[in-house]
Amino acid sequence: MQATAYYLDQPGGTFTATEETVGEPGPGEVRLRIAKTSVCQSDVVIYKQGLPRILEWPAILLHEVCCYVDAVGEGVTKFAEGDLVGIGCDIPCGDLECIYCGRNGTGDWTSCPNTQATGHEFPGFARTHAILPAWFVELGPIVKFNPDVKPDHACQLEPLACCLEGMTRVNNCIENRIVVLIGAGSQSTYALQCAQAMNARKIILVNRGIERLERVLRDFGDDTVVGVRWDDDVVDNVLKECQPFNEPHFIMVNAPAKPAYELAPKLMGYGTVLDGHAGVKGADGKPRIPHEVDLNNDIHYRLQCYQATHGSSMRGIELAAQFISEGRLPKLDLMTNETERFQQDELDKAIARAADSDSLKVIMDWE
Ligand SMILES: [Zn+2]
Numbered sequence: 200m201q202a203t204a205y206y207l208d209q210p211g212g213t214f215t216a217t218e219e220t221v222g223e224p225g226p227g228e229v230r231l232r233i234a235k236t237s238v239c240q241s242d243v244v245i246y247k248q249g250l251p252r253i254l255e256w257p258a259i260l261l262h263e264v265c266c267y268v269d270a271v272g273e274g275v276t277k278f279a280e281g282d283l284v285g286i287g288c289d290i291p292c293g294d295l296e297c298i299y300c301g302r303n304g305t306g307d308w309t310s311c312p313n314t315q316a317t318g319h320e321f322p323g324f325a326r327t328h329a330i331l332p333a334w335f336v337e338l339g340p341i342v343k344f345n346p347d348v349k350p351d352h353a354c355q356l357e358p359l360a361c362c363l364e365g366m367t368r369v370n371n372c373i374e375n376r377i378v379v380l381i382g383a384g385s386q387s388t389y390a391l392q393c394a395q396a397m398n399a400r401k402i403i404l405v406n407r408g409i410e411r412l413e414r415v416l417r418d419f420g421d422d423t424v425v426g427v428r429w430d431d432d433v434v435d436n437v438l439k440e441c442q443p444f445n446e447p448h449f450i451m452v453n454a455p456a457k458p459a460y461e462l463a464p465k466l467m468g469y470g471t472v473l474d475g476h477a478g479v480k481g482a483d484g485k486p487r488i489p490h491e492v493d494l495n496n497d498i499h500y501r502l503q504c505y506q507a508t509h510g511s512s513m514r515g516i517e518l519a520a521q522f523i524s525e526g527r528l529p530k531l532d533l534m535t536n537e538t539e540r541f542q543q544d545e546l547d548k549a550i551a552r553a554a555d556s557d558s559l560k561v562i563m564d565w566e
């Protein structure tokens with residue numbers, strides 16, 4: 200069958216629509232028809248400056264995707280033609296014997312030395328059709344949604360999975376607790392909605408720019424949510440909002456910037472969990488951001504926890520699928536307004552819109 204794939208020739212370059220022939224799926228394989236993609240901030244970075252993980256150019260971008268199963272190969276029983284599926288970005292290395300990614304592996308795909316991701320080492324989904332190899336179909340990350348789930352929601356499976364991995368790596372740090380979210384981009388907006396779904400006691404959203412802070416507070420706020428401007432008094436103002444507690448219970452760094460990692464430890468108190476969710480990376484690589492921790496007084500006696508997750512495993516993907524399927528994020532549609540919707544031939548415009556300081560989630564329609 201004839202399909203269209205959109206190739207970016209080089210970082211900062213142009214997209215070209217290329218007609219390609221996609222064959223029938225082989226044994227264990229699945230052929231997909233792309234329904235929707237959403238645009239990640241990493242796509243913006245790849246578009247503008249590339250990524251060392253992308254080994255071959257021209258490259259097919261986009262990893263946040265939902266698809267309809269178009270045809271299944273011999274032996275595939277988990278999926279059938281017409282199924283709506285969501286797909287993750289971090290994927291197994293493909294070796295069925297791998298101790299991380301294989302059939303009897305730990306499932307910690309991102310720990311595998313041969314870790315790969317869609318839209319990086321593995322082609323992305325800026326294309327109308329794709330064939331998933333047998334190991335991908337068998338090991339994941341791919342989940343089937345009920346037909347009543349909206350493709351607009353299903354395509355956000357992956358960013359939501361990453362967020363939930365970070366919020367659930369340590370047990371019992373959200374429900375009935377004070378949650379601080381640093382940054383007000385899409386990961387913080389997912390985190391805010393997940394914290395609401397998990398019955399956080401209070402959610403404190405910290406951001407420098409007023410535009411996005413106001414958008415998120417207006418559309419997602421309720422009486423458990425407050426916004427704090429990130430200015431010179433931010434530490435005092437956040438701690439004031441934590442009262443009658445002396446500290447927050449969970450801090451999530453969703454701003455990929457050194458100042459966010461300098462702010463977060465100042466908010467640590469008794470029993471606080473810090474999730475270093477957004478990594479900091481610049482033209483000179485990954486900067487060192489030192490912070491001294493007293494293993495006895497801070498970690499043991501004050502029960503502090505410093506942790507992070509990278510991307511998502513099948514655990515996060517399944518959790519995110521559950522949140523979407525059970526309708527636990529009723530305001531998800533508000534992350535995408537009419538200025539954030541694009542058609543398949545508008546990739547450059549979609550990515551440019553995702554780079555805007557007021558944008559939350561850009562969705563592209565492939566049908
Ligand atoms: Zn993403």
Ligand SMILES: [Zn+2]
Nearest residue numbers: 292297300311
């Ligand atoms: Zn592996």
